[in-house]
Amino acid sequence: MKPAPFDYHAPTTADEAVGLLAELGDTAKLIAGGQSLVPMLALRLAVFEHLVDLGRVGDLRGVEHVDGSVRIGAATTQATVERSADVAAAVPLLARATPLIGHFQIRNRGTVGGSLAHADPAAEYPAVALALDASFEILSPGGRRTVPAADFFDGLWSTALGDDELLAAVTFPVWTGRCGFAVQEFARRHGDFAIAGAALAVELGDDDRVRRCAIGLLGLGSTPERATAAEEALVGAGVDDVDAEEVGRLAVSALDAVPSDLHGSADYRRRVGAAMVTRAWRAASEEARRG
C-alpha cells in the first residue's frame, strides 16, 4: 500500500505556496498534517502530480486575539489548539471538540485548516466553525478574501476554496456572558469519525431566557449542518421551559441528506443526532445557568 509518485514542494511562505498553486493548477494538492490525505494517497484513492507542503510555512501557524475574536492560523496543529489555554478560555467549543478528533498521534500532525479544508461532514471542526459563524481567510494569487462559514462548506469534501487558493486562517468569535458550550458525538469507537454529533453554544440572559444559541451538526449531511429551526425555537425561551428532547427532534427535522452507510441508516443517524443535540443542550444550558 504505497502512494503513486508525486513531485514535492516545500514553500516557506504562504505567498510562495499560493504561487505554486497558481503555477501547478489542479495537478497540485496542498498537504498540511496529511492525516486524511496520506491514507488516501496510500490507498491510491487519490493521485496528484504535485504535493505542496504547508509544514514549513511559518506564517500560517499560531493563535492570536484580534478584535475580540480568536484567529487561528490554518497550519496550527490540533495538538496546539488542545494545549492552548487561550482557546480553552475564549472558544471553549473548539477546545472541547479537539480531543474528539482521532487520537493524540493524529492531532500532533493534523491541523485546523487541514480539517476545515478537507471538510469531512462527520468531522468536528467544520461543525464547530459553522455553529460559531467563524470566518475563513482565503489567500489566492489575487489577494486575500474572507468567507463566512455558512458559505465555505459547499458539498461533500468540497469547499469554496479554488484550485489556486489556500486557507490561511480561521477567526472564531468569542462568546461572552452567561454561556455554555458542549460537544456531544457518538462514534463506533473512541477516535472514529462520528456517526452523528452536535456542537452547541448557548447564551442566557439574566432573565434565564435564551439570548442566542448555535447548533452545528456533524455526520448528518453532505456538509456540516446548522440546526436553524432548533436555534430559532430556543431564542427567547425560558431555559427551564425547554424540552431538551424536543430540541433534539427539531434539530434533525429539516435534514434532507442524512447519509447511510455500514454503521447506520439515515434514520438511525437522525435518531442519534437528535440524542446528541439533546445531550449537548442539557450540558451547555446547565453550564450557562451556572455561569
Added chain:
Amino acid sequence: MGDIEIELQVNGEASRAAVPPRLTLADYLRERCGLTGTHLGCEHGVCGACSVLLDGEAVRACLVFAVQANGREVTTIEGLGGPDGDLSSVQAAFRDHHGLQCGFCTPGFVVSVTAFLRDNPDPTDQQIREGLSGNLCRCTGYQGIFAAVRAAAGESTTAVAVGGSGTDPGS
C-alpha cells in the same frame, strides 16, 4: 522531479539520503536506516504500529513522508532504551506486566506511551485508555498494556485473579 536530498537526526545520529518524495518516513527508517523496529501494520494511519517521535511528538510514520522529516529529529523504538540495551521505564513496565505477546504492535505502543506519559504524568484510567486507543493490539486484549502504563505512571495496579497456582515462589 527526482529524488530529494534530506538530512535528519535519527536516534541522535545524522542521517542523510536522497529519497523519492513518496517514500514514507516509516519505509525510510526501515529500509534506508535499517531500523526495522518501526512496524507497518496498516499503512493507512490507523493501527499505530509505526509510531515514532518526530521532534518529540508521537506520530504515525506511515503518514509522514521522509521529505517532510527533513531537518527534524526522529526517535524510534531503537532509540528509547539505554545504550547497553537497558530497558526504559516504559519498556520495563511492558515486560513486567505481560504488556506484549507477539510484539508486532509493541514498538508503536512503547513509543506512544513514552510520549503520552511525558505529557500526562498522572493520568486517570480513562485518560490512559484514550491515550492507548490510537494503537491496535490483537494479542493482549490490552489488559497487560493497560497495567503496564498504569504501573509506569507510578501507581501500582492489582491484578485480578482468583485461585490458581500463580504464585511467585522465587521472590
Added chain:
Amino acid sequence: MTTIQTGAARYTGTRVHRVEDARLLTGRGTFVDDVTRPGMLHACFVRSPFARARIGAIDASAALALPGVRAVFTAADLNPGVHEQWYTSMGKNVPDTPRPAMAEGEARFVGDPVALVVATDRYVAEDAVELVDVDYDPLPPVVDYATAQGGDTLVHEAYAGNVAGSLGGPPSDDLTAALDNAAHDVHLTIHQQAYAPVPMETRGLIAEWSGDELTVWTATQAPHEVRMFLARVLGIGEHQVRVIMRDTGGGFGEKVIPMREDMCIALAATKLPAPLKWIEDRRENLLAAGMSRHEHGDVRMGIDDEGRIVGAYIDHTQDIGAYPAPWPVGTAAAVGMLFPGPYRVPLAGFRTTSVFSNTSARIAYRGPWQFESLAREVLLDIAARRIGMDPIELRRRNLLQRDELPYANANGMPYSDVTPAETLDQALAMLDYDAFRREQAEARAAGRYLGVGTCTYVEPTTTGMSYYGTEGATIRIEPSGKINVYVAGGSTGNSLETAVVQLTADALGADIADVRTIQGDTAVTPFGAGTGGSRSGSMLAGAVRETASLLRAKLVAIAAHQLEASPDDIELTESHARVRGTPTASVSLARIADIAYFKPHKLPPGIDVGLEASARYRAESPTIWANASHVCTCEVDVTTGAVTIDRYIVSEDCGPMINPNVVEGQIAGGSVQGIGGALFEHLVYDEDGNPLATTFMDYLLPTATDVPVIEYGHIETPAPGPGGFKGVGEGGAIGAPPAVVNAVADALAPLGVEITRLPLTPAAIVDLIESAR
C-alpha cells in the same frame, strides 16, 4: 506483580519474565518483513475487482515497460508448476476443495490473485499493478451463501448446488419425538457474521533459491508444514527446503497453513534469478487472507417441566467462500458434535453443510467450531426467558457434575477432567450474581438497562491425531553447561520460547538463566506441527519431558560417579547436581558438561560422551478437554444502541498453568477477539460481492477504550499427559461472543428484545429495540 528470580527451585507455574521480550521491546525482533536479502525483488498481486468474472487476455506489456519491473506472472506461468497440493493436517486423501495458485479461467472473489508483478521495490510493483490490463468478463456472483445452496449459479462447476459437503443428518426419530413431546420446544435460527483473525502482522514470505535448495523466511504458526507443503507444490524433496521464522506477529489460525499466495511466490521464485519477497498489505489482508465465523444454525432444544434438557439438534450451514483452506467440511463436524456442550443432553443430533460463495476463503480461526457455543448458549438464555426461569438456574439443572465424568455426550464426544459447574460457580461468585440482579433491578427502575450474560463450554485441545499426535525436542547441554533446547516453533505471541525454557529448566534442574531455546528453523529443529489447536503447552511439555529424561539420567550418572554417591541420592537443582542431605557435595552443570565433552576418562562406565539428546513425545490421549465460563455484564444505551461492558470475568480450567501470565494473556486476547466479533468486526460484502471493510477504518478492531478489565478465575484440574497441562489458546474467542450477546439480550429483555443475529452494532441494537415495540 512480582516475578521470580533465577535460581528458583521451580519455574513452571510461575510468572517468569518472558525470554522474547528483550528483543521485542527494543525493536530488535525479526519479523519476516525485517529480513532483507541481497538482490531481493518485491512482489505485488494483481487482484480481481469482480466477485466473479471470466478472465480473458492479460496484457502486461505496459507494466513490463516500467523501469524496475522484472516480471509479470499469470496462471499460465505458475499453475503448471504445482506438483501436489495438500495439507499434512488433512492428509492427501480428503475430498479437498479447489485451491489453484493463481486464478485460472475465472476469478471467484474480489481479491482473487490474477497476476503477480515482480519489481525492484514494492512502490514500483504497485505502480506496475495498475498497468496490467486484464480483460474481465463479469459473471453473476454467488454472494450470499445462505441462499446459494441448490442454486443454478455456481461458484465451482464441479460442485452442484454450491455444496462442498455435508455431514450428519436429520434428527433421529427418538430425538424428534423427544423434542415434539417436550414441555418446552425452543426453535431458533442464529446467525453469525464473517469476521477474521486479523493478526497485526499481515502474511508474507521471502523465497530464495540457492542451487537446488530453497530457503523461505515467512510468518507462520507451523514452519515444518510450510516446508512440507512447498516441497510438495514444487515437487522437490522436503530436505531441499529450509523454512525460517523468528518472530511472527500473531496468527490465530490465519498462519497455521500456507495459502495460495505462498504457492505463487514459491513458484515465481523458481523463475527468477533473485530472492522474492511478498509482504501482504492490510487491504490485501482484509480482502484475501480469508474469513471465518460466517454461518447460521437452525437450533432446537427440548426442555421438560423441571427445566431438564431432553434433546438438542442443530442444522448448521457455513459459508466457505470460494477457496477454503484447509478442507472445511470435516472440521465443521465439530460444531455439531460439540453442540450439547457441558450439559446433560440425552439425545442430540446435527447436520452441517459447507456452502461455497464468491467471497474470501473460509480459514481457520481460534476455536473454528465456536458456533456450537454461540448457538447453544444464546438458545439457553432465550429458552430460560421463555420458560420463565433464570438462565443460571436452567444451566445449573443441566450442567455435568464432576461425579458424572467421564461422560460421552450424545454425539459420542468423551469428556473427561472438566469442571464446567465449578467454573460457572466461581465466575458467578466473583461477580456476586445476586447483587448484580439487585443492581440491575434498581437500574431498570431508573430507566437504565443493565444485563448479565454467561457462556460455559467444554473445548477439545491438543488433539492427538496423526500430524498433531507427536512433538519432538532436542536439548543440547553445551560444553560450558549452558543449555539450548530446540523445538519446531511457530510461536506467534503465545510465548512458546518462555514456556519451553521454563519447562526445560525445571526438567534439568537448571537455573533459568542458563537455558535458551532455538525455534522456527526447519534446518536445525526437530519436526513438529507448530502452534494451533491449543496444543503447544501440553505437546511441548511432553517433548521436553521425554528428551530431558534422557539427559537427566546421564547428568545423574556422571554426577554420582564424580561425587562417589549413589545415583538415587543425586538431585539436580540450580544448575548443580547435589547429594541429597549433603549440601557441600555438589558438582556444577558446567563441570559435568566439561567432563562429558572433554574428559571422557572421567565418565562412568557405559556413559557416552556429549550431553545432547533428542526424543519425541506421543500424545497420551486423543483429546485433552479444557473448559471455562465467561460472565459479562453490560449497560446498553437504548437511544444510541451503544453497549458498555462493565465487568468481564473468565473462570478457566486449563489444568496447572505453565505460566499464569501467559495463560491470562491468552484468555484476554481471545476474549477481546470474541468481544470484537460480538460488537465490532464485520467482513461485510455488498450485494454485488464487493467487500466493504478492507481498511482499518471500516473493519473495526476493539481498542483499549472498548474493553473492560478482565478478571480471571483459575481452576486447575490436571489432564492426562505431561504436567496435567491443557490447552488455553483458543477458549477466549469461543466463550466471549455468547457471553456478550446474552448480556446485551438480558439488558434489553424488558423491552421484549430477542437476539439471534450478530454483530450487535449500535444500529442493529436500535433496530431490535424498535422492532420489539
